[in-house]
Amino acid sequence: MNAPIGVFDSGVGGLSVLREIQQQLPAESLLYVADSAYVPYGEKPPEQIRERSRLIAKFLIERGAKALVLACNTATAAAINDLRGEFDMPIIGMEPAVKPAALATRNGVVGVLATTGTLQSAKFAALLDRFARSVQVITQPCPGLVECVERGELTGPEVEALLQRYTAPLLAAGCDTVILGCTHYPFLRPILQRFLPAHVQVVDTGAAVARQLQVKLAESRQLSQQTAVATQFWSSGDPHRMSSILPTLLGSSSPVELLPV
């Protein structure tokens, strides 16, 4: 089936997932929505995130999406159950990689960098209960990091000060594995590595989500049989601003339209 896949996030963070999907599923056409007028989701009430997610899902489905990817841990925690109840199609979400990290840690101490919304969610509590009983998990909310990535600021004094502050408690606790629990953070990975000793492993979920998407599309016989058309982008914030940071985040430029919802 050659219909597109709809991908969305509170902003540009989901592009870290989009690039994995483009690599693993090059025949799939993609639609991407950045809800930048409402970023950061991490500090917003879950009801508001559910409402925005529903409107964006409807928008993408009206444009022909055959499947949805919530390329946002915070929106997945708040909204995926409701979306799956309302829309009958493959809907793939993201959650911090607690299970792989619990398997990968050698000393049993794992750190999670994520938004306040993700860390406070019932879904995250259930995830810890299911997969992290045998390890110690240190959670660290990271206000401010998402805003830096939204500005295309992947390095510089502000990002470095925030990363220094947020990695310090994880290192003090002895974490040997750090989970990137927000889709904006993989863009900061090169600079984050500077604040972590070489033995600390960093895990994120973008590639696993692309694999899961492939499995779900194959199961429902919906994998594309044609060549992909160029990805279409919308932003509820300033489309020109998003367009100007696409080359930094994705390595190529594209037009961005204003999201009409």
Ligand code: DGL
């Ligand atoms: N990129 C999002 C996530 O994965 C949310 C960031 C935000 O808007 O706070 O959690």
